[in-house]
Amino acid sequence: MRDSFKQxxxxxxxxxxFSYTVFYLALLVLIPLSGVFLKSVSLxxxxxxxxxxxxxxxxxxxxxxxxxxxxxxxAVGIGFLIAWVLxxxxxxxxxxxxxxxxxxxALPTAVAGIALTSLYTENGWLGRFLVPLGIKVAFTRLxxxxxxxxxxxxxxxxxxxxxxxxADRELEEAASSLGASRWQTFRLVIFPxxxxxxxxxxxxxxxxxxxxxxxxxxxxxxxxxRTEIAPLLIVNKLQxxxxxGATAIAVVMLVASFLILLGINRxxxxxxxxxxxx
Amino acid sequence: MATAAPALTARNSQIVRHDPPLVxxxxxxxxxxxxxxxxxxxxxxxxxxxxxxxxxAYLTAIEDPNTLSAIKLSLLTVGITVPLNVxxxxxxxWAVTKFNFKGKNVLVTLIDIPFGVSPVIAGLIFVLMFGAQxxxxxxxxxxxxxxxxxxxxxxxxxxxxxxxxxxxxxIPLMESQGTEEEExxxxxxxxxxxxxxRITLPNIKWGLLYxxxxxxxxxxxxxxxxxxxxxxxxxxxxxxxxxxxxLYNEYNYSGAFAVASLLSVVAVIALAAKKFLERKTGxxxx
Numbered sequence: 001m002r003d004s005f006k007q008x009x010x011x012x013x014x015x016x017x018f019s020y021t022v023f024y025l026a027l028l029v030l031i032p033l034s035g036v037f038l039k040s041v042s043l044x045x046x047x048x049x050x051x052x053x054x055x056x057x058x059x060x061x062x063x064x065x066x067x068x069x070x071x072x073x074x075a076v077g078i079g080f081l082i083a084w085v086l087x088x089x090x091x092x093x094x095x096x097x098x099x100x101x102x103x104x105x106a107l108p109t110a111v112a113g114i115a116l117t118s119l120y121t122e123n124g125w126l127g128r129f130l131v132p133l134g135i136k137v138a139f140t141r142l143x144x145x146x147x148x149x150x151x152x153x154x155x156x157x158x159x160x161x162x163x164x165x166x167a168d169r170e171l172e173e174a175a176s177s178l179g180a181s182r183w184q185t186f187r188l189v190i191f192p193x194x195x196x197x198x199x200x201x202x203x204x205x206x207x208x209x210x211x212x213x214x215x216x217x218x219x220x221x222x223x224x225x226r227t228e229i230a231p232l233l234i235v236n237k238l239q240x241x242x243x244x245g246a247t248a249i250a251v252v253m254l255v256a257s258f259l260i261l262l263g264i265n266r267x268x269x270x271x272x273x274x275x276x277x278x
Numbered sequence: 279m280a281t282a283a284p285a286l287t288a289r290n291s292q293i294v295r296h297d298p299p300l301v302x303x304x305x306x307x308x309x310x311x312x313x314x315x316x317x318x319x320x321x322x323x324x325x326x327x328x329x330x331x332x333x334x335a336y337l338t339a340i341e342d343p344n345t346l347s348a349i350k351l352s353l354l355t356v357g358i359t360v361p362l363n364v365x366x367x368x369x370x371x372w373a374v375t376k377f378n379f380k381g382k383n384v385l386v387t388l389i390d391i392p393f394g395v396s397p398v399i400a401g402l403i404f405v406l407m408f409g410a411q412x413x414x415x416x417x418x419x420x421x422x423x424x425x426x427x428x429x430x431x432x433x434x435x436x437x438x439x440x441x442x443x444x445x446x447x448x449i450p451l452m453e454s455q456g457t458e459e460e461e462x463x464x465x466x467x468x469x470x471x472x473x474x475x476r477i478t479l480p481n482i483k484w485g486l487l488y489x490x491x492x493x494x495x496x497x498x499x500x501x502x503x504x505x506x507x508x509x510x511x512x513x514x515x516x517x518x519x520x521x522x523x524x525l526y527n528e529y530n531y532s533g534a535f536a537v538a539s540l541l542s543v544v545a546v547i548a549l550a551a552k553k554f555l556e557r558k559t560g561x562x563x564x
Contacts, residue, residue, distance in 0.1 A: 006379040011460055012470040017373040021385070024366045028438055029391055032403040035413060039406050078312045085309040089302055097310070099553045103317050105492075106545035106552075108499025109397075110519040111538040114526050115320035118327060118535075125319060150316050182297070211396025213502035214519070218526065231398040231502065238402065238506060243411055250399045261394045265387070 040251040043244050051248035056225055057233060061252070063141060064230040068209035071148030075205045076198055078149070079156025086157075087164040101157045104150050109214025116147055117219045139221030144229065147215045152205025159201030163194050196271040203264045207257050321542060328539035331532045339525075339536035347513045348521040348537070351429065352498055355517060359437045359497045360490060367444025367489060372478075375452035376460065386449065392441045400438045401506025404431055427509030432517060435503035440493045447489035448482060451559065455481055484558040491555065495548035499541055 006014060040048060051057065085091070086098055104112065120127045120137035130137060137143045167190060175185045213231040220227040230253055237246035329336055339345060373379075374386055392400065406412050408425040418425060425431045459481065463473040479486075501519040508515040510524065518541055525534035 004380075006377060009377055009457070010464055011376050011457060012464075013372060013474075014377050014379075017369040018377075018379070021366065021370040021373050024369075025385075025388060028434075029441060030388070032407055032438070033391065033395070035406045036399070036403050078309075078316070081305065082309045082313060085306050088297070089306050091306050091310075095553070097313055099549050100313065100317055100321075102549055102552060103321060103545065106495050106499075106548045107321070108501060108519045108522075108538075108541045108545070110501040110522050111324060111499070111541050111545075112320060114522065114534055114538060115323045118323050118531070119319055125323065126315070150320070153316060182301075207394060211399065211502075213396065213398050213505075231396050234396075234398050234402060235506060238405060241411065243406060243409065246402055247406065250396075250402050253396060254399060257394045257396070261390075 036247055036250055036254065039243070039247045043248060047244065048248050051245045052252055056228065057230075057249060059225045060228045060230045060233050060249075063144065063227065064210055064253075065256075067141060067144040067148055067229075068206050068212075071145045071152055071209050072202045072206040074145070074149045075152035075156045076202045079153050079201060079205075080160055080194075080198060082153075083157045083160040083164055087161060102154050104152075104154050109151075109212070110218075112150060112215040113147065113218035116150060116215065117143075120146070120219065138219055139223070139227065141220075141227055143219035143221070144216055144227060147219050148209040148212060151212050151215055152209055155204040155208065156198070156201035159197045159204065160194055163197040167193050196267070200264055200268060203260055203267075207260045207264075210253060210257055210260075321546075324535055324538050324542045327531060327535035330535075335532055336536045336539075339530075339533040340540070342533075344513050344516065345521060345537055348516045348518045349540075351432070351514075351516065352518040354429070355433055355436050356494055356497045358433050359440055360493050362437055363440055363444050363493055364486070364490060366441070367446075367448055368482075368486070370445040371448035371452050371482075374449055375455075376457050389442050389445050392438055395438075397439055397500065397502030398506055400503040401435050404434050404438070404507055426507050427511065427515060429515065431507035432504050432515060435507045436497050436500050439500050439503045440496045443493040443496065444486065444489035447485050447492070451482055451485040452478075484555050488552065488555040488559065491548050491551045495545060498544055 043051075082097075082101065086094065086101075117124075117138055119125050120130065120143060122128065122131050122138075124138070127138060135142070137146055171189055171193075172185055175189045176182075180188065211231060213229075213235070216229055217232055220229065220232075222228055222232055230249060234246045234249050237243075237249065370385075370389060374382060405426055407414060408418060408431065409415055410419065410426070412426070425434070459477050460473055463477045468476065499519055500517075501523070504517055505520060505523070508517065508520055510516060510520060512524065516524065518537060522534050522538050522541070525531075525537060
C-alpha cells in the first residue's frame with residue numbers, strides 16, 4: 001500500500017514529516033473549520049435563512065461585497081500604475097518605494113485603521129481639504145472603500161510586477177518597428193500579457209477585502225444599516241453570545257471566499273497551460 | 279526589483295528611450311502621489327500623532343502598566359506561535375518538496391486555507407470549539423480550563439492566522455533546490471538529522487528567516503481573530519493591537535498612536551528585513 005501511495009526515495013523522514021504535517025493541519029485548521037459547517041448544519045434551514053436575510057445582514061453583505069469590488073478595481077488601477085513605474089522607469093528612492101509597497105501587509109490592521117481615520121477626519125491632513133469640498137471619507141462608505149484599497153494595493157502590485165518585468169521586450173520592439181503606435185503597442189501587446197496577473201491581483205485583493213476587519217471598523221464608524229461590514233456583524237453577534245447567528249453569516253462569507261480562491265486557482269492553471277501551449 | 283539581473287536594466291534603458299519624457303515623468307509622478315496618499319501618509323500620521331503631546335506623554339503612554347502587560351502578552355504569543363509554525367513549515371515543506379505522493383496538490387492547497395479565511399471567522403471557529411456554548415465548552419468549564427477569553431485562545435487564533443507563512447516561503451525554495459545534495463550526503467554516509475542540519479538547513483536558512491519575519495510581523499499585529507477570542511480584559515488578555523483599539527475608543531488618541539508607533543516600527547523593520555532577505559535568497563518580490 002505504501003508503495004502505491006508514495007514513490008520510492010532514499011531520503012529519510014517522509015512518514016515523520018508527512019504525518020506531523022497532516023496531524024497539525026487537521027488539529028489546527030481542518031477540524032476547527034469544519035466545526036463552522038457542522039454548526040451551520042445543526043441550525044434549522046429557517047433559522048439559517050432568517051439569520052442571513054435580516055435587513056442589517058443584507059445591508060452588510062451589500063456593503064462588504066460592493067466596497068470590496070470597488071476597492072479591488074481601484075487597487076488594480078493604482079497598483080498597475082505603481083508596478084509599471086517600478087519596473088520600467090528609473091527615479092530617485094525607487095528601492096524605498098518598492099519596499100513600502102508591502103506596508104499594508106506588514107502594518108497591523110488596527111494601526112492602519114486608526115491612521116487612515118485620522119487622515120480623513122475634518123481636521124486630518126487630507127480631510128481638511130476634502131471635507132470643505134463636500135467629500136466625506138471618515139465614517140462613510142467611501143471610507144470603507146479607502147481602507148480596502150489600502151489593503152488590496154500590494155496584492156495587485158506584487159502580482160503584476162514580475163509579469164511586467166518578464167514581459168518580452170522584443171515583442172514590443174517588433175510591434176513598434178511594424179508601425180504600431182505606443183498606445184497600440186500597450187493595448188495590443190503589453191496589456192494582454194499582464195491581464196491574467198491583473199485578474200489574479202484583483203481576485204486576491206477582493207478576497208482579502210471581503211474578510212477585512214481591523215482597518216475598516218475605525219474609518220467606517222459602524223453606523224447600523226449604513227457602514228456595518230459583514231465581519232463586524234459576526235463580532236457583534238458573538239458579543240451577544242448568538243453563536244448560531246454569527247455562524248450563519250460566517251458560512252456565507254466562507255463559501256464566497258473559497259469560491260473566489262478556487263476560481264483564481266483554476267484560472268491560473270488555465271492560463272499557465274495556455275501560455276505553455278502557445 | 280534590485281535583484282533583477284543586469285540584463286534587465288540594459289533592456290530597461292532601451293525602453294526608457296521609447297517612452298517620451300513627458301509620459302515617463304507624468305506616470306512616475308502620478309504613481310508617487312498615489313503611494314504618498316495611500317501608503318506613506320498613513321505611516322507618517324502614526325508617528326506624528328504619537329509625538330503630538332511631546333516625548334514625555336509618549337513615554338508615559340508606553341510605560342503604562344497596561345501597555346507593558348500588552349507588550350508582554352504579544353511577545354508571549356509570538357514566542358509560542360512562531361516556533362510552532364516554523365516546525366510545521368519545515369516538516370510540511372520537507373514532505374511536499376522532497377517526495378512524490380498521491381494527493382500532494384491537495385495538501386498544498388489545504389495549507390493555504392487560512393489565507394482565505396477572514397480573521398474574524400478564524401476567531402469564531404475557536405469560539406465554536408471552546409467557547410461557553412461551544413462543542414467542548416461544558417467539559418472545559420467542568421475542569422476549570424480557560425481557553426476563550428484567555429491566553430490559550432489568543433495563541434490558537436494567532437497560530438491559525440499565521441499558519442501558512444513559513445511553509446509558503448519554504449515550499450517554492452526547496453522545490454527549486456531539488457534532492458541531489460541530500461542524496462549525496464546520504465550516499466556519503468550522513469545520518470538523517472546530520473543531513474538535515476548540515477545540508478538542508480544551511481540551504482534554506484534565508485528563506486526560513488524570511489518566513490519567520492513575515493510570521494512574526496503578522497502574529498504581533500493580528501487584530502480581528504484575537505479580538506474575537508480575547509474578551510479584552512485589560513492587563514490580562516490585551517495584546518498590543520487590542521490595546522491600541524481600547525485607547526482609541528477612549529479618545530486617548532496620543533496614547534493609541536504611541537502604542538501604534540511601536541507596532542509600526544516593527545512593521546518597518548519587517549519591510550527592511552524582507553528587502554534584505556529577498557536579496558539573499560535572490561528572488562524578486564512575489
